[in-house]
Amino acid sequence: MKSKYLLLFLFVAVLFSSCVTTKQLTYLQESDMKADSIIALRKTQEPYRLQINDLLSIRVKALDQETVGIFNPISDANPNATGEQRLYYDGFVVDPHGNIRMPSLGEINVLGYTVEEVREEIEKRLLEDFFKPEANIFVTVKLSGIRYTINGEIGSPGSQIIYRDQVSIMEAIANSGDIPVTGDKSDVIIIRQYPLGQKVHHIDLTSIDAMNSPYYYIQPNDLILVNPLPQKSLGTGTTGIQSLTTILTVITALTTTILLFIRL
Numbered sequence: 001m002k003s004k005y006l007l008l009f010l011f012v013a014v015l016f017s018s019c020v021t022t023k024q025l026t027y028l029q030e031s032d033m034k035a036d037s038i039i040a041l042r043k044t045q046e047p048y049r050l051q052i053n054d055l056l057s058i059r060v061k062a063l064d065q066e067t068v069g070i071f072n073p074i075s076d077a078n079p080n081a082t083g084e085q086r087l088y089y090d091g092f093v094v095d096p097h098g099n100i101r102m103p104s105l106g107e108i109n110v111l112g113y114t115v116e117e118v119r120e121e122i123e124k125r126l127l128e129d130f131f132k133p134e135a136n137i138f139v140t141v142k143l144s145g146i147r148y149t150i151n152g153e154i155g156s157p158g159s160q161i162i163y164r165d166q167v168s169i170m171e172a173i174a175n176s177g178d179i180p181v182t183g184d185k186s187d188v189i190i191i192r193q194y195p196l197g198q199k200v201h202h203i204d205l206t207s208i209d210a211m212n213s214p215y216y217y218i219q220p221n222d223l224i225l226v227n228p229l230p231q232k233s234l235g236t237g238t239t240g241i242q243s244l245t246t247i248l249t250v251i252t253a254l255t256t257t258i259l260l261f262i263r264l
Contacts, residue, residue, distance in 0.1 A: 027170070027185065028208045045166065045217055047114040048143070051193050054220055055091040055144040056100060056115070058122065062137040067130065070103050087144040104130070112195060115141045148218050150176045152226035153183030169203065169210075172218050173226075179205075183226045190215050191223040 023029065050056075060071040092100040098111025105125055110118050119141040131137050145163040155177015162175060169188070179185055185205045191198055192215070201215045210216055218224070 023206065027205055028210060029206055030208045046214070047116070048219055049112050049114055050094055050098075050110050050118070051195065051221065052094050052096055052098065052111065054094045055087060056094070056110075056118070057087060057091055057140075057142045057144045058100075058102065059140045060122075060126065060137060061140075062131060062135045064131075064135060068137075071105070071126075091144045115143060143220060146218060146220050148172055148220070148222045148224060150224040150226070153180055153228050154178075154226050155180065167218050168216055169205070169218050169224065170216075172224065173205075179226055182228050182231065184229050185226075187227065189225040189227070190218070191225070192219060193221045 058071075060068050062068045092102065094100055094110055097109075099107040099109050101107050102122070105122070108118070108121060108125075110121075113121075119139050122141065123137060123139045126137055126139070127133065143165070145161040146167045147159060147161040148167075149159045150172065151157045154173070157176070160172070160175055162171070169190070173179060186207075188203050188205055190201045190203065192201060203210050203213050203215050
């Protein structure tokens with residue numbers, strides 16, 4: 001009799017431990033309180049500082065459009081290119097030494113600078129060597145979108161690019177088809193590029209505190225990894241019905257095997 005209760009207990013324990021719970025499925029969970037609340041977010045987001053291989057879009061405007069033309073190259077390599085292709089041909093990439101190379105201005109070191117600091121430096125050089133203050137020069141410096149790579153348990157793995165100045169990890173995941181039931185939302189890994197190398201960071205997307213994480217907003221060239229839940233590797237199913245079906249199948253197979261051996 002005791003053995004029957006033990007088997008029943010083990011059966012129920014395996015059944016419930018193999019299911020994916022609501023807590024594992026839900027993004028940005030608050031406390032048990034149901035009332036609306038104001039979430040205290042970080043006051044400021046640190047400005048992004050340029051890294052090697054970043055691609056910049058730089059445009060110069062002034063009253064004298066003829067002179068300005070030399071600073072706004074139009075690619076002759078592929079004049080029919082549009083969108084991302086045009087950015088590839090017309091953009092300014094940060095080389096391994098941290099420099100960009102602009103027509104007439106030559107090499108400008110931008111490694112570790114913000115786009116605003118780069119804009120100020122370009123305007124300063126233009127006013128010193130090419131324009132007078134009354135020329136009303138207007139310089140625009142932007143990142144050519146935020147490119148990231150996402151792999152693992154995700155709807156559409158691969159490299160993506162979003163043409164925004166700021167992108168949250170929630171937007172990046174939604175843009176890539178969302179995390180399926182079998183993905184681990186509680187420990188999403190972000191491998192981020194820094195001047196001295198790469199660092200591995202972790203973020204729990206099941207907690208509302210994730211919005212205060214310094215890794216909530218992605219950066220160019222981020223690698224996002226979503227690992228599978230243990231339930232997937234165990235193969236027991238993601239819902240109670242699936243788990244029950246799997247366990248009953250295993251029990252039936254074991255029972256049949258034992259009966260065959262007994263008859264022999």
